[in-house]
Amino acid sequence: MDFGKLYQSKIVTSEEAVTKIHDGNRIFLTGNCSTPRMLLTALVNHASNLKDVEICQALTVGPADYVGPEMEGHLRVNTMFISANIRKAVQEGRADFTPVLLSEFPLLFKNKVLPIDVALVHLSPPDEHGFCSFGIENGLTKSPAESAKVIIAEVNHQMPRTLGDSFIHVSRLNYIVPVDYPLAEMSMGSEGPDEITEKIAGFIADLIPDGATMQMGIGAIPDAVLKYLYHKKDLGIHTELFSDGVIDLVERGVLTGARKSLHQGKIVAGFIIGSHNLYRWVDDNPMIELHPTEYINDPFIVAQNDRQVAVNSAIEVDLTGQVCADSIGPKLYSGVGGQLDFIYGASRSKGGVPIIALPSTAVMRDGSMISRIVPMLKQGAGVVTSRNHIRYVVTEFGVASLYGKTIRERALSLINIAHPQFRDEMKKIAGDLHYI
Numbered sequence: 001m002d003f004g005k006l007y008q009s010k011i012v013t014s015e016e017a018v019t020k021i022h023d024g025n026r027i028f029l030t031g032n033c034s035t036p037r038m039l040l041t042a043l044v045n046h047a048s049n050l051k052d053v054e055i056c057q058a059l060t061v062g063p064a065d066y067v068g069p070e071m072e073g074h075l076r077v078n079t080m081f082i083s084a085n086i087r088k089a090v091q092e093g094r095a096d097f098t099p100v101l102l103s104e105f106p107l108l109f110k111n112k113v114l115p116i117d118v119a120l121v122h123l124s125p126p127d128e129h130g131f132c133s134f135g136i137e138n139g140l141t142k143s144p145a146e147s148a149k150v151i152i153a154e155v156n157h158q159m160p161r162t163l164g165d166s167f168i169h170v171s172r173l174n175y176i177v178p179v180d181y182p183l184a185e186m187s188m189g190s191e192g193p194d195e196i197t198e199k200i201a202g203f204i205a206d207l208i209p210d211g212a213t214m215q216m217g218i219g220a221i222p223d224a225v226l227k228y229l230y231h232k233k234d235l236g237i238h239t240e241l242f243s244d245g246v247i248d249l250v251e252r253g254v255l256t257g258a259r260k261s262l263h264q265g266k267i268v269a270g271f272i273i274g275s276h277n278l279y280r281w282v283d284d285n286p287m288i289e290l291h292p293t294e295y296i297n298d299p300f301i302v303a304q305n306d307r308q309v310a311v312n313s314a315i316e317v318d319l320t321g322q323v324c325a326d327s328i329g330p331k332l333y334s335g336v337g338g339q340l341d342f343i344y345g346a347s348r349s350k351g352g353v354p355i356i357a358l359p360s361t362a363v364m365r366d367g368s369m370i371s372r373i374v375p376m377l378k379q380g381a382g383v384v385t386s387r388n389h390i391r392y393v394v395t396e397f398g399v400a401s402l403y404g405k406t407i408r409e410r411a412l413s414l415i416n417i418a419h420p421q422f423r424d425e426m427k428k429i430a431g432d433l434h435y436i
Helices: 003-009 014-018 037-049 084-091 102-110 142-147 195-207 220-228 245-251 276-282 339-347 407-416 420-432
Strands: 026-029 053-057 075-079 118-123 131-133 150-156 167-169 175-179 213-216 236-242 267-272 288-290 308-313 316-318 353-357 361-363 369-371 392-395 398-401
Touching: 014 037, 014 150, 014 175, 037 075, 037 118, 037 150, 037 175, 075 084, 102 142, 118 142, 142 167, 195 220, 195 353, 195 392, 195 398, 213 220, 220 245, 220 308, 236 245, 236 339, 245 276, 267 276, 308 339, 339 353, 369 420, 398 407, 407 420
Parallel strands: 026 053, 026 118, 053 075, 118 150, 150 175, 213 236, 213 308, 236 267, 267 288, 308 353, 353 392
Antiparallel strands: 131 167, 361 369, 392 398
């Protein structure tokens, strides 16, 4: 087969491509830093011609005109993770939120719980065999795309070719929109030195043994941890995502994957978020393998990695060990993501280290300070990691080891890593609750 001719026969403009979307269709939208911007812009411009189109997605990076008030009745987002650009729409009831473990996100579409009519994806150019790579966002996209009736692909010359279970053949694509623009970038680190983050990162690093396999969740704390690992040996990566911090660890010989139980010598992930430098580094890099998230995040796969470390964040943690990470009280804020997948997987790993890390306080809009270690979660707060799954909680004041501990022991340990300003009050409330 002449794959070049086949490819050319499928080329359309973005404006032509979105006319293939019809009233009542359910669309899957590739997200993270791989959001197909040309197709999304064309869809917004065409939206007035459509009725009741549902857009299913996880986290997206970039403008979100497609959730504007003027889209009501035309496009409606159904997100499985609430990213910052659509948070207001969800909280105002103009977009929907479907709670789901990240390991099961692709299965909603693959198993036809949410059948997909059209998938909008973002790919690398095809190789000589006619295979395009899903590039920097494979984990959440490959299975939903392959389950769609129609696949519309932006093919971008600036999308890196990533290896692993990350390819789709041009024969599977219905319409192709050639593009050439820089991918979105997203920094995981803070804007400058952050003493609290650095202290937390130092405590976490002390818990990570040589030969560990690491999952690093999204945010400044997991990224900061990497800077404290240069004295470690033979670290590995099995994670839903990674960012720029891994490059230096690889180049210094710290991150080798030599002692991994699965995919020895490989950095294994679902997707990549970072800078253009990172995207160039992963391009055709045989050390990097991207796989579907239903494999990467499966707790029973994660658990097969000896010394699996999981580092995830929280909004607040109560004195029994319940972790809220997806809402502020009843106000929906983000989602479960891969937290429970990896916390549970790491807890079942031989020598595993499941960690919840958070600053001890938050500053409110009026300048007041509140504790994030709390006697009780706010009314309506969602429990992402239960008190039965929790192992380690880390703040800038130290580490609380909760596994196998009574409620009394947990409460005292968590009070000890809370901000000193709040400890006396929490002891009193804990006493009133008969925790201590």
